[in-house]
Amino acid sequence: xxxxxxxxxxxxxxxxxxxxxxxxxxxxxxxxxxxxxxxxxxxxxxxxxxxxxxxxxxxxxxxxxxxxxxxxxxxxxxxxxxxxxxxxxxxxxxxxxxxxxxxxxxxxxxxxxxxxxxxxxxxxxxxxxxxxxxxxxxxxxxxxxxxxxxxxxxxxxxxxxxxxxxxxxxxxxxxxxxxxxxxxxxxxxxxxxxxxxxxxxxxxxxx
Amino acid sequence: xxxxxxxxxxxxxxxxxxxxxxxxxxxxxxxxxxxxxxxxxxxxxxxxxxxxxxxxxxxxxxxxxxxxxxxxxxxxxxxxxxxxxxxxxxxxxxxxxxxxxxxxxxxxxxxxxxxxxxxxxxxxxxxxxxxxxxxxxxxxxxxxxxxxxxxxxxxxxxxxxxxxxxxxxxxxxxxxxxxxxxxxxxxxxxxxxxxxxxxxxxxxxxx
Numbered sequence: 001x002x003x004x005x006x007x008x009x010x011x012x013x014x015x016x017x018x019x020x021x022x023x024x025x026x027x028x029x030x031x032x033x034x035x036x037x038x039x040x041x042x043x044x045x046x047x048x049x050x051x052x053x054x055x056x057x058x059x060x061x062x063x064x065x066x067x068x069x070x071x072x073x074x075x076x077x078x079x080x081x082x083x084x085x086x087x088x089x090x091x092x093x094x095x096x097x098x099x100x101x102x103x104x105x106x107x108x109x110x111x112x113x114x115x116x117x118x119x120x121x122x123x124x125x126x127x128x129x130x131x132x133x134x135x136x137x138x139x140x141x142x143x144x145x146x147x148x149x150x151x152x153x154x155x156x157x158x159x160x161x162x163x164x165x166x167x168x169x170x171x172x173x174x175x176x177x178x179x180x181x182x183x184x185x186x187x188x189x190x191x192x193x194x195x196x197x198x199x200x201x202x203x204x205x206x207x
Numbered sequence: 208x209x210x211x212x213x214x215x216x217x218x219x220x221x222x223x224x225x226x227x228x229x230x231x232x233x234x235x236x237x238x239x240x241x242x243x244x245x246x247x248x249x250x251x252x253x254x255x256x257x258x259x260x261x262x263x264x265x266x267x268x269x270x271x272x273x274x275x276x277x278x279x280x281x282x283x284x285x286x287x288x289x290x291x292x293x294x295x296x297x298x299x300x301x302x303x304x305x306x307x308x309x310x311x312x313x314x315x316x317x318x319x320x321x322x323x324x325x326x327x328x329x330x331x332x333x334x335x336x337x338x339x340x341x342x343x344x345x346x347x348x349x350x351x352x353x354x355x356x357x358x359x360x361x362x363x364x365x366x367x368x369x370x371x372x373x374x375x376x377x378x379x380x381x382x383x384x385x386x387x388x389x390x391x392x393x394x395x396x397x398x399x400x401x402x403x404x405x406x407x408x409x410x411x412x413x414x
Contacts, residue, residue, distance in 0.1 A: 010271030018225040020233070021240045022330065027268050030360065033228045034269045035242055037330060060328040061234055062241045064217030067328055113388060114380030119327045120335075121267040121274055121384055123229065123244060126327060128385065153237065167396070173321030177328055178335065178385055181320060185392030189374070 009034060035124040039116065042070040042130045043092040043109070044183040045102055046163065049137040051195070053166060053187070055159040055180070056099050058148070068159050069177045071099050075129070085111065088129045096133075098149055099156050101141030109133045112186050119179075130183050132191070163187075164195055216241060242331040246323065249277040249337045250299040250316070251390040252309055253370065256344040258402070260373060260394070262366040262387070263306050265355070275366050276384045278306050282336070292318065295336040303340075305356055306363050308348030316340045319393050326386075337390050339398070370394075371402055 005016045007025070014025035014034060023036040045054040059066045073095035078087045089106035096102040109131040116127040148154025161169065166184050169175050175184060212223045214232070221232035221241060230243040252261040266273045280302035285294045296313035303309040316338040323334040355361025368376065373391050376382050382391060 008271075009268045010266070012268050014268070017227060018231060020224065020231065021238065022231065022242065024225060024227065024229065024231065026227070030268075031228065032268055035229065035331075040329070059217070061216045061219050061221070061237075061239055062330060062332050063325060063328045064215075067325070069328070072329070113377060113383065115383065117383040117385050117388060118270060118274070119385050120331075120333060121270045121276070122247070122279070123269060123333075124242075124327075124331075125269050126330075128327075170320060170393075176320065176322065176324040178324050178326050178389055181324060182385055182389045182392060185389060185396060186377075188396060189392060 033123065035126070037124065037126050038074040038076075039127040039129070040072060040074050041088055041092045041095065042072040042128060042179045042183060043096055043104075044070055044112075044130070044132045044187055045096060045100070045104070046132070046134045046187065046191070047136065047140065047160075048134055050160065051163050052160040053163055053184070054100055054102065054140075055161060056147070057157045057159050058155065067177055068175065068180070070130075070180045070183050071095050071102075072179065073099070088116075089131060092129075092131045092133075099147050099154075100158050101143075101145075101147060102135060103139050104133055104135070112183065117182075128179055130179065130186075132183070132187065134191075163192055166192070240330065242333075244331065244333050245281040245283075246334040246336070247279060247281050248295055248299045248302065249279040249335060249386045249390060250303055250311075251277055251319075251337070251339045251394055252303060252307070252311070253339070253341045253394065253398070254343065254347065254367075255341055257367065258370050259367040260370055260391070261307055261309065261347075262368060263354070264364045264366050265362065274384055275382060275387070277337075277387045277390050278302050278309075279386065280306070295323075296338065299336075299338045299340075306354050306361075307365050308350075308352075308354060309342060310346050311340055311342070319390065324389075335386055337386065337393075339390070339394065341398075370399060373399070 013028045017026045018024035025034045055068050057068050075091050089109045093104040093106045096104045112130040116129045119126040148156035220235045224233045225231035232241045262275050264275050296316045300311040300313045303311045319337040323336045326333040355363035
């Protein structure tokens with residue numbers, strides 16, 4: 001953990017007022033606090049053989065119950081000389097294996113939104129990198145079990161959702177994690193083809 | 208500010224380890240921290256007369272520069288007996304006036320995703336309510352100026368974006384605030400009609 005007690009955020013100086021797993025910095029001369037924490041990734045996995053998206057369900061203390069989310073995790077320190085975007089994709093692949101038993105080649109992951117995006121820039125430095133990958137049944141452990149790292153106390157359950165139902169799940173409130181919503185919306189815009197209209201090939205070239 | 212030093216988050220007890228504008232709670236017996244803060248709103252404003260979406264640009268210390276976002280703000284304490292969802296919509300309308308000079312009838316606001324959604328449930332309690340409203344030129348102050356509350360040091364600039372360019376701006380990384388991305392994606396799925404195809408009325412009834 002750094003011993004820094006004062007640092008710049010853009011044009012402002014800030015003082016360290018809490019130093020734990022996260023840090024809180026208070027802007028000098030202004031009533032504003034910033035939460036500094038590790039950046040993170042989220043990965044949308046589409047299984048073409050099942051026409052299903054792969055989500056995970058786990059208990060989140062901040063929310064007080066289990067919640068359905070995209071596969072996600074923190075970005076650890078990048079090895080020297082490693083390309084930053086490739087490291088992000090390696091993190092996504094690592095999480096896909098840990099949280100859902102999926103074997104993903106990082107090189108096949110497509111990055112959404114052309115780079116990292118801010119979770120809530122009004123109060124936190126947290127940046128998220130969101131990715132997409134298509135898999136088949138051969139890329140994934142077929143048995144359902146509890147996933148996650150035991151040493152970190154994770155107990156993660158896989159949730160498969162038919163892609164034809166995703167739009168309904170956005171509208172009826174079944175999905176209420178913001179990164180998951182952003183990724184599902186992106187998938188519906190970029191890749192989704194409704195089963196019922198997939199024969200009308202003249203409607204697919206609009207964008 | 209509450210004097211509570213210990214409280215439950217779902218099945219866990221947590222101890223208060225930082226108490227400022229935000230609070231940090233540490234889960235007892237587990238290496239995990241939760242940031243507790245006020246919930247917030249975001250409002251997507253579509254001006255049918257201009258075929259433009261209304262965004263705001265402001266300096267965000269956590270990011271170190273100015274960033275283009277949806278109109279947004281914190282939810283203050285709800286008046287007794289006020290309907291919670293109506294209070295959320297009143298907050299959106301208040302922010303639209305403060306941040307962008309728009310006069311919005313709260314009753315005309317449509318809520319996205321059927322309720323509040325979690326910004327980043329891995330570490331914070333923050334819940335966001337996202338809304339949509341359509342306006343015309345008559346509903347908005349036409350002069351460009353600096354908006355925001357002077358007493359809170361806000362300096363907010365309006366940004367108008369052609370709705371036909373929104374998809375490109377998602378893909379090229381011009382938009383990198385997550386709530387803004389989620390709202391733009393929702394708009395493109397729910398309401399957007401490309402100018403070039405708006406005469407093909409047979410294509411509009413698909414959902």
